[in-house]
Amino acid sequence: MALYSEKVMDHFRNPRNVGVIEDADGVGEVGNPVCGDIMKIYLKINDQQIIDDVKFETFGCGSAIASSSMATELIMGKPVSEALQLTNKAVTEALDGLPPHKLHCSVLAEEAIKSAVKDYYDKNDIEYDPADFPEEHDCEACHVN
Amino acid sequence: MALYSEKVMDHFRNPRNVGVIEDADGVGEVGNPVCGDIMKIYLKINDQQIIDDVKFETFGCGSAIASSSMATELIMGKPVSEALQLTNKAVTEALDGLPPHKLHCSVLAEEAIKSAVKDYYDKNDIEYDPADFPEEHDCEACHVN
Amino acid sequence: MFVYADNAATTAVSKKVVDAMLPYFTEVYGNPSSLYSVGQKAKEVLEESREKVAAILGAKPREIYFTSGGSEADNQAIMSAAKAGAKKGKKHIISSKFEHHAVLHTLQALEKEGFEITLVDVHENGVIDPKEIEDAIREDTALVTIMYANNEIGTIQPIAEIGRICREKKVWFHTDAVQAISHVHINVEEQNIDMLSISAHKFHGPKGVGVLYVKGGIPVSNVIYGGAQERGKRAGTENLAGIVGLTVALEDAVANIDANNEHLAPLQERLIQGLSQIPYSELNGDRHARVTSNVNFCFEGIEGESLLLLLDDKGVAVSSGSACTSGSLDPSHVLLAIGRPHEVAHGSLRISLGEDATEEQVDYIIKSVAEVIEYLRSFSPFWGDLISGKRNHVFAEHKEIA
Amino acid sequence: MFVYADNAATTAVSKKVVDAMLPYFTEVYGNPSSLYSVGQKAKEVLEESREKVAAILGAKPREIYFTSGGSEADNQAIMSAAKAGAKKGKKHIISSKFEHHAVLHTLQALEKEGFEITLVDVHENGVIDPKEIEDAIREDTALVTIMYANNEIGTIQPIAEIGRICREKKVWFHTDAVQAISHVHINVEEQNIDMLSISAHKFHGPKGVGVLYVKGGIPVSNVIYGGAQERGKRAGTENLAGIVGLTVALEDAVANIDANNEHLAPLQERLIQGLSQIPYSELNGDRHARVTSNVNFCFEGIEGESLLLLLDDKGVAVSSGSACTSGSLDPSHVLLAIGRPHEVAHGSLRISLGEDATEEQVDYIIKSVAEVIEYLRSFSPFWGDLISGKRNHVFAEHKEIA
Numbered sequence A, B: 001m002a003l004y005s006e007k008v009m010d011h012f013r014n015p016r017n018v019g020v021i022e023d024a025d026g027v028g029e030v031g032n033p034v035c036g037d038i039m040k041i042y043l044k045i046n047d048q049q050i051i052d053d054v055k056f057e058t059f060g061c062g063s064a065i066a067s068s069s070m071a072t073e074l075i076m077g078k079p080v081s082e083a084l085q086l087t088n089k090a091v092t093e094a095l096d097g098l099p100p101h102k103l104h105c106s107v108l109a110e111e112a113i114k115s116a117v118k119d120y121y122d123k124n125d126i127e128y129d130p131a132d133f134p135e136e137h138d139c140e141a142c143h144v145n
Numbered sequence C, D: 001m002f003v004y005a006d007n008a009a010t011t012a013v014s015k016k017v018v019d020a021m022l023p024y025f026t027e028v029y030g031n032p033s034s035l036y037s038v039g040q041k042a043k044e045v046l047e048e049s050r051e052k053v054a055a056i057l058g059a060k061p062r063e064i065y066f067t068s069g070g071s072e073a074d075n076q077a078i079m080s081a082a083k084a085g086a087k088k089g090k091k092h093i094i095s096s097k098f099e100h101h102a103v104l105h106t107l108q109a110l111e112k113e114g115f116e117i118t119l120v121d122v123h124e125n126g127v128i129d130p131k132e133i134e135d136a137i138r139e140d141t142a143l144v145t146i147m148y149a150n151n152e153i154g155t156i157q158p159i160a161e162i163g164r165i166c167r168e169k170k171v172w173f174h175t176d177a178v179q180a181i182s183h184v185h186i187n188v189e190e191q192n193i194d195m196l197s198i199s200a201h202k203f204h205g206p207k208g209v210g211v212l213y214v215k216g217g218i219p220v221s222n223v224i225y226g227g228a229q230e231r232g233k234r235a236g237t238e239n240l241a242g243i244v245g246l247t248v249a250l251e252d253a254v255a256n257i258d259a260n261n262e263h264l265a266p267l268q269e270r271l272i273q274g275l276s277q278i279p280y281s282e283l284n285g286d287r288h289a290r291v292t293s294n295v296n297f298c299f300e301g302i303e304g305e306s307l308l309l310l311l312d313d314k315g316v317a318v319s320s321g322s323a324c325t326s327g328s329l330d331p332s333h334v335l336l337a338i339g340r341p342h343e344v345a346h347g348s349l350r351i352s353l354g355e356d357a358t359e360e361q362v363d364y365i366i367k368s369v370a371e372v373i374e375y376l377r378s379f380s381p382f383w384g385d386l387i388s389g390k391r392n393h394v395f396a397e398h399k400e401i402a
């Protein structure tokens, strides 16, 4: 009944994997300041295509910060292919839910990771299925445009 | 601020001159049960046209009973001509005021006395100015008709 | 002796309810829309209250809207159905002749906007015949609104049956349950109720807070526009202390319905039998289909206001007509609706017992009423005309009440 | 330390007010419309409250209507003027871009019914130019409604002057004084105000009760239809405990306006100077034409909700935007109205001090805000872009506030 679940508050108050990876193999950024949230994901990926390290920076509300934090935890140490399967639903569930009008934060987290993976694929000339990288969602959620 | 002034409550609780004069010289009745109030006034008038005794019976609300009581007090021992001058305003003032929607009770009291005096004039073939006896007010006040 | 027997007008707030409200004035005073802890704590309590009220009514929390009282709830139910109806060309509403003014005056406002209103008869016993509702329903009927129990004569309406008919005919059904909720077991699902109004101050909660239940899927329109409170349907910072008070009072009232009825039924019977001894008097409304707290009589030859003022002097607080029209000179529209002539309607008395009423109090009421009636009749020219035969009686001298 | 600094959202009910309310729950619980003593005692207190409120506002008792809060009062003022206007073919209303939603959403509802709404500009300083109101008034203008003080940025409007213009042009003038009544001396007669709204919970009274003042002669329409309460203009059994609470709270608030302002002004100055030290921040709304309790800032590179949640963790209860829109993702319409770009409007903070605020609390707020801002900026990619020059700053690094 509180604004956010304990999990969300925990990840908001003590966000995991905050920061920058200077020599990242893939970087993704989604959102924009007009809408009130930006997420930036840094990936360090090893030869076996395993995510060795992940960090994030986020400008946004409590659930945006918590969603980024949770998303990084969920993909840390995972193969890139698995990170690509991460859905906003998985992020939301791992956080024990989000208020309906905050669900877009988990969508942003999913998109930010996909965007970082795509950057890694692009940089390394790895082929991929474009269907795995849907268009970024438009600004509907924040009604501004 | 209370519903009724102390004066009204006093005359309501302890009405003066309640009852019937069996051999009245003039009797007046106004109002009707559909409207929720009837007043009946009995006058005993002596040769000098002085009101020797007056009694009333009333069916009605608190202010109807109080108005009748006060009206009888105001004309007791007075010449008939003076009783004819009694206005509803005088009754209201003597009662320290009535709520606006109860003013018609004082009008009824005035009319009941006039009606009793008229009855006395008629019975004794005394001439009078019809202008002193306006038509009884219609049932507007109680919205029923 | 002091007996407050006007519980249909309003009730005293119970000590338990006051105690439950107090923290929400000075401790958990946050605005439930605020994001920090003292606001979120308030929000939590608000939503818990909503869940409790919903559970009691057999509804879902999302179907519960807190309002400023029974009148606002009635207004919003009717206006919502009217707006939605008008969009589909449905501008006919069915109600009854003896609804509360919160319903009747709202319907009058809609009439001015081109709605057609059918008011069904309430018969001599004050009970509506569902068949007449069925017959009144038309293609363009937007709403049926019928009160659960009447506020003056306490008669209980066949709500579940009316609801069934409305469901069948696919017409929305609202019931003003302000006078029923603490006397009758109500379940909106089982009783086919689409919208329902209640008001806290009728069951030992505070004044100024009520509930509107609206079944999911029925569009709710604002009566008060503004902030996003109550899912955008009722603006205004939530009166949390009041809402908590309503909830605690409702839980108490509903949990005790059976015990209270068991206690009140014999007292009601005693009161009715006692007052019937007064010659030329009659009970208003059905003897059986009525809430156990309510007794309403008409007495020939006297007028209600003077009756109740003299009863007040004896410490008996009762009413004539309903409280909200007591400034008016018109006789009760409820008594006229059950066919009482004007002259008897003026001489009415409503007694609404509290749950803590005693036999001693009831006997004191009977004795006091009998005395005052006798006194008032002693100088009532109307009474004189009746006993002298100059006017005709409406009632029999004595009527057996079975 | 715990500092409640969101008094513009709502206030704690004062102990004095709670004590004043208590008897009206359990002792003088009668329905003010009832004729017996416990009802008439309630009626007396109701009318005394009306007289006291009227005296404070410079109005007549007959011009005071008790409502369920500020929102209802705003709705009723606007709807009344609109109905009366429509009858004369006047379907144009003037308001401003940063009114409370209780005003703006009511105006939107009227727009759907064919009214034309002009919203005047509120300029960068959040203060309306009366000249623009004058220019906007047309032959068919039914109402001008302008808030007295803004609920987010606290700016005070030139109400007496706007009122003067409206009198001259014979247009009714309503002001939402919900945020002003406890900070500014208001007299409806002297300040040419035709209608005015206030809400008890903004000055240590209970939630769920407010006042609408309407100058005699202006027709009032019902928002809630039903019983004859409030001279037939607002149905519903009167919330007497709430009305008494409002009255006592209002007396206290108004009696202490000067003392409170004297106490708060230096604290406000300290807060503004302290927060200005945070780089790339700016005060919202005029420095001088504002209530002494309000400080509102925008900070670049951070988002308001995370700011206030972390402040809550430090025991500082403040808001971002207004409470009733905090469920929304849109940036404050008030900040957009004074010309803040979206990206800065998202990073706003409203601090509204209580009358008992201390220097120590203010310093704690400043320190806490500075810490949280620094922390949030440390991992904000938006902030990173700003300092790296990838995006352009909106504010200067430091701005002197005179």
Ligand SMILES: Cc1ncc(COP(=O)(O)O)c(C=O)c1O
Binding pocket: C235, C236, C237, C238, D008, D068, D069, D070, D071, D072, D074, D100, D102, D147, D149, D150, D151, D176, D178, D179, D199, D200, D201, D208, D210, D324
């Ligand atoms: C300026 C203004 N107007 C109206 C309101 C609405 O008052 P209430 O919440 O009492 O309905 C508020 C506060 O919520 C306000 O700040």
Ligand SMILES: Cc1ncc(COP(=O)(O)O)c(C=O)c1O
Binding pocket: C008, C068, C069, C070, C071, C072, C074, C100, C102, C147, C149, C150, C151, C176, C178, C179, C199, C200, C201, C208, C210, C324, D235, D236, D237, D238
């Ligand atoms: C049947 C009925 N409906 C509605 C109301 C109105 O409730 P409130 O006074 O809470 O607005 C009342 C009582 O006043 C009532 O008895």
